[in-house]
Amino acid sequence: MDCYRIDESGYTGFDLLNREQRFQGAAAIAIENDDAKRLIKEHFPRLQATELKYSALSRRAGNHPRLLALLTDLLRDYKSVTYVCEKRFLLILMFCDYAVEPWYYERGFNFYADGQNYAMASLIAKVGPTLFGEAEFEAMLAAFQRAVKEKTPKALADLVAGVRRIRWRELPEAFGPLARDAAPECLTAIATPGVDTDIAIVVLQSLISRMEAMSEEPYRVEHDKSKNLEKYHDLLQRLIAHEDSIELRQTAIASFKFPLKLTAVTQVDSKASAAVQLADVMVGAALDAANRFAGLKAGGLDPEAVIALYKDEQFIHLIPDVDFEAQRQFRQGTQAAEVIDYFAQHFAAKP
Template identity: 60%
Template sequence: MQREMQCFHIDESGFTGYDLLNPEQRFQGASAVFVSDDEAARLIKEFFPRLQAPELKYQSLVRRQRYRKPLIELQRAVLSQFKCTTCVADKRFLLILMFLDYAVEPFYFKRQIDFYEDGQNFSLASLLWTAGPTLFGSGAFDQILAAFQRAAKEKSPAALGSLVETVRAADWNQLPGALGPLALASPECLGAIATPGVSTDAALVLLQALITRMEVQSQGRYEARHDQSENLRRYHELLRRYIDHKERVEFVHSRIASLRFPLKLTSVVQVDSKTSPAVQIADVLVGAAVEAANTLAGQRQGGLDPREVLSLYAEDQFIHYLPSNDFAEQKRLRSGSQASEMIDYFARHFGGGTT
C-alpha cells in the first residue's frame, strides 16, 4: 500500500505587502502544522462541539468569552501532539534588517568586512529600532525607513535620490556606521536597492523561517497546503520557486537553523479553508500568536492571555524577529552564521530576504 505523503498546512496573519510601517498591522506571522484534515476535524469537534459556524476562525471566536478557554486548550493539544512552527515578526524591525541588508552591508562587503559576523546586523537593528528615533531627530528615522521601502519598490532614480536626501537631512553622524553609506550615496548600496526582485515584502522572510523547520520536521518528501486568500498568493508563488530550485546548496542560518536545497517539499496546493480543518487549525495558531504580540506591545486589549499563549510553545516551535538588546545572546545564537552568503544567494535566485 502506498504511503500517504506528509502534509503541512499553512496560514498567515498581518500581511501588508511591501509596506512594513502600517501602524494598524505592526506584526506579521505565519504558522505551519503537520496535521491531517481528519485529525484536525476531530480536535475541532472535541473542543468546539457546539460550533455552528462554517469554519473555525480565530478572530471571530476570540471575541466571545465562552470560546477563549477552548481556544487555549485546542492550541495546547495541537502544540503538544503535532509538529508545528509559528513565526512572528515585528515588521518595523524586519524593515530595519532589510535596510541594513541593502542600504548598508554592500558598502562594507566592497571593503571586505563581514557585516553579518556573529549576528551584529541583528544587534545594530535592535539598537536602531530602540534609539533611532532619538538619535537622528524627531521623525527622521521613520522618514528614512519610509523612503527606503519606497525606493525598493519603485527603483527609480528619483526615489533613490530622495532616499539619499532624506538620510542627509537627518543627524546621520550620530551613527555613521549605519547611515554613512547612504549619506555618501554609496553606489554599491544604491545598486543593491535598485536590483530587480529586491523587495521589502516580509513574506519571503517568514517563509524561510517556516521552511527551515518544516524541512527538519519532515521524515521525507512532503506537501504544503494553504488557503486561497489573496494574501497567501505571495506565499504560494515563493513556495513554487523554492520547489523548482534544484541547485544543491546548504546554509547555516543560526545555531538551531539551516536550509538545504533541493527541498524535501515537493508541491504546494491552494485549498478552500472551509473544507480544510487543518488550515483552520493553522489560522488559530497564527491568529493567537500575532494577537499575543500585539497585546504585549500595547496595541490590543482583551482576548487571550498573551503569556499563556506563548507558554504553550516549545523553544523549537516558535521563531521570532523581534528587537533584543541582549547582544551577547545574539552573538551566541548566530555565531558561525552564513548570513552573508545566504542573503546573496537568495537575492540572486529569489529576489532578496534577510536572515
C-alpha cells in the same frame, strides 16, 4: 506522507510600516482533516459558523478557555511551527542589508559576521525615534521603503536627503554611507531589479527550515486560496523546483538545505479544510499575543498563557534584541552573507 497545513496573517506586501498590522506571521501544522474536525467538534461543539476563525472566536471571553485548550492539544500532539516577526524591524534590517552593507563590502569588511547586521538593526529599532528625531526617522524609513519599490532617481535622491535630515552623526556607522557619501554601491543595491521589501520569502524560509527538520520523509503543503497567500504559493513552487545540492547554515540552530524534502504545494478553500482552519487559529493566537506584548491591542487571550504552551522549537520570532553577546553567540560562524546572496540570486522577486 505528512501534509503541513499553512495559514498566514498580517501580510501587507511591500508596506512594512503599516500601522494597523505591525506583525506578520504564519503557522504550519501536520494534521489530517479528520483529526482537525474531531478537535473542532470536541472544543467547540456548538459552533454554528461555516468556518473556525480565530479573529471571530477570540472576541468573546467565553471562548478563551476553549481556544487555549485547543492550542494545548495542537502543540502537544502534532508537529508544528509558528513564526512571528515585527515588520518595522525587518525594514530596518533591510536598510542595513542594502543601504549599509554594500559600503562595508567594498572596503573588505564582512558586515554579516557574527550577526553584526542584526545587532545594528536592533540598536536602530530600539533607539531610532529618540536618537535620530522621531518625525525625521519615520520619514527616512518611509523614503527607504519607497526607494526600494520605485527605484527611480528621484526616490533614491529623496532617500539620501531623508538620511541627511536625521541626526545621522549619532550613528555614522549605519547612516554615514548614504548621508556622507551618497554611496553609489548602496544606491545600486537598492535599485537592483528584484530587490523589494516583501518579506514572504523570509517567513517561508523560517517555516521550511523547521518543517524540513521535523520531517524525515518527503512531505507536502496545503494552504488557503486567499489573495495574500498567492505570493507564498509562487515562492513555494519555486523552492520545490530548485534542484541544486547545497546546505547553508543560518543560525546556531537552523540551516537550509536543497533540494527540499517538500514535494508539492496545493491550494484549498479554507471553508472545506478543517486543518487549515486550525493553522488560522495558531497564527491568529500568536499575532494576538505579539500585539498585546507590544501594548498595541487589548482583549484576546492572555499572551503569557499562549506563549507558555510552546516548546522552543515550535516558535520562531524575529524582533529587535539588544542582548548583543547572546546574538553574537547565536549567529557566530553562520553563513548569513551566503544565504542572502543565494536567495537573492535564485529567488528574488520578478521585476
